[in-house]
Amino acid sequence: GAGVSQSPSNKVTEKGKDVELRCDPISGHTALYWYRQSLGQGLEFLIYFQGNSAPDKSGLPSDRFSAERTGGSVSTLTIQRTQQEDSAVYLCASSQAGGIDTQYFGPGTRLTVL
Amino acid sequence: SQQGEEDPQALSIQEGENATMNCSYKTSINNLQWYRQNSGRGLVHLILIRSNEREKHSGRLRVTLDTSxxxxxxxxxxxxxxxxxxxxxxxxxxxxxxxxxxxxxxxxVSP
Structure with a gap:
């Protein structure tokens, strides 16, 4: 079946502009995660959605970052007033049950803020 | 924090040789998973080992777990x-x- 997809694959924007990144999880997966990975670094957890529960937003670095998950499926990560330090690869993952379960990753969106 | 830490940070070997990577963590776990990432893009799940398992194989991969x-x-x-x-x-x-x-x-891994 189809894996996790993300769009766009690359995004170049100017400092101060807003950007929206999209994630389509594997059908039937109740859990969805967003991570950020700066060059040569590990994964930084951003936000976690599980079913209809309130999302775990504990990893969002500032109030410029927000995310939604509509209908328990597609998710959008929005970064407002982008800064150069927001440049990174943004990875989305989904899992069947969340928590300790295996995660399946999308190819990521490489964001460059000029 | 219960974050895992890999060691070494970088490893360079020749084709045909074996590569060993280590991971240490701080708190009790339910399971530990290994993932691979090519060229800074999405991660691919390789293998999961549960806390009550000591060794697991998958093709050319061998994972061990020492909870003590x-x-x-x-x-x-x-x-x-x-x-x-x-x-x-x-x-x-x-x-x-x-x-x-x-x-x-x-x-x-160099040819």
Missing amino acids: KKSSSLLITASRAADTASYFCATAVQGYSTLTFGKGTMLL
């Missing part, structure tokens, strides 16, 4: 140039909402 030492190792036997990638361990703790990933080991 809170450590795991990933062995790739007879490495190939295509194994060049970053390898991450991730720890899973019951009740936590997500896995916690380490910073990864960069493996370079």
Whole structure:
């Protein structure tokens, strides 16, 4: 079946502009995660959605970052007033049950803020 | 923090050699997972080992888990140039909402 997809694959924007990144999880997966990975670094957890529960937003670095998950499926990560330090690869993952379960990753969106 | 930490940070070997990467963590876990990442894009799940398991195999991969030492190792036997990638361990703790990933080991396999 189809894996996790993300769009766009690359995004170049100017400092101060807003950007929206999209994630389509594997059908039937109740859990969805967003991570950020700066060059040569590990994964930084951003936000976690599980079913209809309130999302775990504990990893969002500032109030410029927000995310939604509509209908328990597609998710959008929005970064407002982008800064150069927001440049990174943004990875989305989904899992069947969340928590300790295996995660399946999308190819990521490489964001460059000029 | 229960974050896993991989060791070494980088490893360079020749094709045909074995590669061993280690992961240490701090708290009791439910399972530990290894992932591979090529060229800074999406991670691919390789293998999961549960806390009551000591060793697991998958093709050329062998994973061990020592819960008394809170450590795991990933062995790739007879490495190939295509194994060049970053390898991450991730720890899973019951009740936590997500896995916690380490910073990864960069493996370079030269032909």
